[in-house]
Amino acid sequence: xxxxxxxxxxxxxxxxxxxxxxxxxxxxxxxxxxxxxxxxxxxxxxxxxxxxxxxxxxxxxxxxxxxxxxxxxxxxxxxxxxxxxxxxxxxxxxxxxxxxxxxxxxx
Amino acid sequence: xxxxxxxxxxxxxxxxxxxxxxxxxxxxxxxxxxxxxxxxxxxxxxxxxxxxxxxxxxxxxxxxxxxxxxxxxxxxxxxxxxxxxxxxxxxxxxxxxxxxxxxxxxxxxxxxxxxxxxxxxxxxxxxxxxxxxxxxxxxxxxxxxxxxxxxxxxxxxxxxxxxxxxxxxxxxxxxxxxxxxxxxxxxxxxxxxxxxxxxxxxxxxxxxxxxxxxxxxxxxxxxxxxxxxxxxxxxxxxxxxxxxxxxxxxxxxxxxxxxxxxxxxxxxxxxxxxxxxxxxxxxxxxxxxxxxxxxxxxxxxxxxxxxxxxxxxxxxxxxxxxxxxxxxxxxxxxxxxxxxxxxxxxxxxxxxxxxxxxxxxxxxxxxxxxxxxxxxxxxxxxxxxxxxxxxx
Numbered sequence: 001x002x003x004x005x006x007x008x009x010x011x012x013x014x015x016x017x018x019x020x021x022x023x024x025x026x027x028x029x030x031x032x033x034x035x036x037x038x039x040x041x042x043x044x045x046x047x048x049x050x051x052x053x054x055x056x057x058x059x060x061x062x063x064x065x066x067x068x069x070x071x072x073x074x075x076x077x078x079x080x081x082x083x084x085x086x087x088x089x090x091x092x093x094x095x096x097x098x099x100x101x102x103x104x105x106x107x
Numbered sequence: 108x109x110x111x112x113x114x115x116x117x118x119x120x121x122x123x124x125x126x127x128x129x130x131x132x133x134x135x136x137x138x139x140x141x142x143x144x145x146x147x148x149x150x151x152x153x154x155x156x157x158x159x160x161x162x163x164x165x166x167x168x169x170x171x172x173x174x175x176x177x178x179x180x181x182x183x184x185x186x187x188x189x190x191x192x193x194x195x196x197x198x199x200x201x202x203x204x205x206x207x208x209x210x211x212x213x214x215x216x217x218x219x220x221x222x223x224x225x226x227x228x229x230x231x232x233x234x235x236x237x238x239x240x241x242x243x244x245x246x247x248x249x250x251x252x253x254x255x256x257x258x259x260x261x262x263x264x265x266x267x268x269x270x271x272x273x274x275x276x277x278x279x280x281x282x283x284x285x286x287x288x289x290x291x292x293x294x295x296x297x298x299x300x301x302x303x304x305x306x307x308x309x310x311x312x313x314x315x316x317x318x319x320x321x322x323x324x325x326x327x328x329x330x331x332x333x334x335x336x337x338x339x340x341x342x343x344x345x346x347x348x349x350x351x352x353x354x355x356x357x358x359x360x361x362x363x364x365x366x367x368x369x370x371x372x373x374x375x376x377x378x379x380x381x382x383x384x385x386x387x388x389x390x391x392x393x394x395x396x397x398x399x400x401x402x403x404x405x406x407x408x409x410x411x412x413x414x415x416x417x418x419x420x421x422x423x424x425x426x427x428x429x430x431x432x433x434x435x436x437x438x439x440x441x442x443x444x445x446x447x448x449x450x451x452x453x454x455x456x457x458x459x460x461x462x463x464x465x466x467x468x469x470x471x472x473x474x475x476x477x478x479x480x481x482x483x484x485x486x487x488x489x490x491x492x493x494x495x496x497x498x499x
Binding site: 038041042043044045046047048049102103105106107 | 176183184185186198199200202204205234235236237238239240
């Protein structure tokens, strides 16, 4: 039992690290990540569609796939293609959705 | 019972009941059709008035969702609540985001649907504020179809009750002239029949008392014609009085010698058959016994024999057979079609108006054989003749 809990905690910590190391390292501000989530939610509505859209953008960032307005892209440019494996990327996206989805705030 | 308001005459009673039934059925059908149209329109009207209000509230709610979506800064979003409605939001994959009425089976492909005592209105939201692609509004049903139907059924019950009473009186008023005429005819027949009895008896009695031997041939013929006429009238009188009194006399059944009675009746009609030169071919077994009323047995034979004479051509033969449990009378008359045979027992039904009569003979026969469980078989062929077989 203790082993199982330890493995779970290790997994969570590893995946958290994936998100922290690969996402938070650049974005830093959670406000920015909240804005992204608001825009994704406004456009894609459901969890699966949001995650799918983020994944597609991170794998091959283009203007069409970006959720941000043209002005924002012009100023900040596209992010580089993610070097993470699909699995790692999906895990990172899961953590992002878990932490930032709007549903959790509704009371 | 209210049924007693109907006249006693069977045919008038039947007519009234038929007319009233048709009147009631058509009126009730009309009322039901109108009721359904009314219920439908009421349902629609109520829903429309409800929907207008809900549409407005939905717009307000979507605006509030937009404000909430755009204004997220802290970690709490207070979902808007409205006074008299419950709401829910679902994402594009139809997963619940938030609901104030719990989880329900939402029929997303409809604009509205009913569940329990509520009506649910479905609105599509775009863009997806807070991820909401569908906004569901639950509103307590302001009406229940059952309530409307119950109210309608109660009203219908009283309307129909009223209709039944009014229709009976209405038909009774409408049919009164007809009913009066029938009663008048009945009374006339009863009076006439009664008044005929004495003179017929007097004529027949006095003819029998006449000493024909002292008369010349010419007068004998005249007397004979008078006798034939009197016998014919007497036979009609017997039939009419039998019909009129049929339901009022109780049968006095006794074991009778049918053979003797049949001989008497054939003899009685001999004078009529002689006029048309019709001969009888008689094969009567002696002492055939049957428990029956004398008057009814006489009426049965009289009608069968007089009919055979009436429809037989001159110089033909009528064959009469009597055996245990069997009576056959066969003529060489004009015969009847299958259709005519089917209608033969109807009162006043006559197929040949060139010969005399009221069309009551076979009706009387029918009444008697029905009472005594006597089977009748009529075999007839056009222009060949008719054979009537009675078995008991």
